[in-house]
Each structure stands twice: as C-alpha cells, then as structure tokens.
Amino acid sequence: MKNSLQIEPQVYQELVDFYGQLFDMPPLSAKIYAYLAFDFERKGLCFDELVETFCASKSSISSSINFLLNAELIKSLNKIDERKRYFLINESFINIRFEEIVTRMKREIKILDQLSEFRRTQVNNTEYEKRYSLYKSLLEKNIANIQETLDKL
Secondary structure, three states: OOOOOOOOHHHHHHHHHHHHHHOOOOHHHHHHHHHHOOOOOOOOEEHHHHHHHHOOOHHHHHHHHHHHHHOOOEEEEEOOOOOOEEEEEOOOHHHHHHHHHHHHHHHHHHHHHHHHHHHHHHOOOHHHHHHHHHHHHHHHHHHHHHHHHHHHO
C-alpha cells in the first residue's frame, strides 16, 4: 500500500478491523474508509489515488467506493476546474448512524412490549417483569441521551 496520506499503521489497522465489523464491510471497503479517516484536512482522495494507494483493480476500488457511497459512509465532491471526483468521509454520518441506533432501540422496545403483554396473558412472573422494566428503562435513557446529543450536533 502506497500512502498519499500520513497514517499511523497500528491505528489504521484497528480502524479497518473495527469499521469492517461494525458496518459489515468487505475488506477493501473497510481499508478505504479507515484510510479516509486520516484525511484530516478533508481534501478528499480521487479514484486514481485510491487505485494507486491500495494496488487494487479499478473495478475493486469502484465496487468499494459504491458500497461506501450507498451506505452514506463517504461522499464525493467535485472541485472547481477539475473533472475528478474526490472522496471523503461523510461527517453527517454520525447523525445517520445514531438515528439508526435510536430507531432500532425504539423498534426493540415496541416488539418487547408486545412480547411482554402476551407473556402476561400466559404466565405471571414478577421477576421477569422487573428485569424487563429495567431493560426498557435503560433503552429509553439511551434513546434520550443519544437524541439530546443529536440535537446539539
């Protein structure tokens, strides 16, 4: 891998592993995304730079870029007087990611409420009800905390 950006190899590898697992990315997509995290000046990298950096085929880079664009993890930008597109991390992805987490937690509460209601008609278990109430309360607090943070972004 040829570097056009200054990277810290150990941190880079940690990012590749972490984001690859978190977003269920193909390996090359995870490498590109982690690499773009080191673009601190937010200039972006063009397609040719990515091909050269990763010594990968144009089709592999293209597929990885499309995966990242479709997932809204990166965005493209056209600079004035240049035909090239530049790719950089989508800063608003933080909002997208946490809104998705809130949506999942709300869905989980709704489904568990339905299960709990059905369970009450079948069995009377106060220990289960206590644990469920604690869990639901934790989810609701997390939703409120994330929502509060999103409102500040």
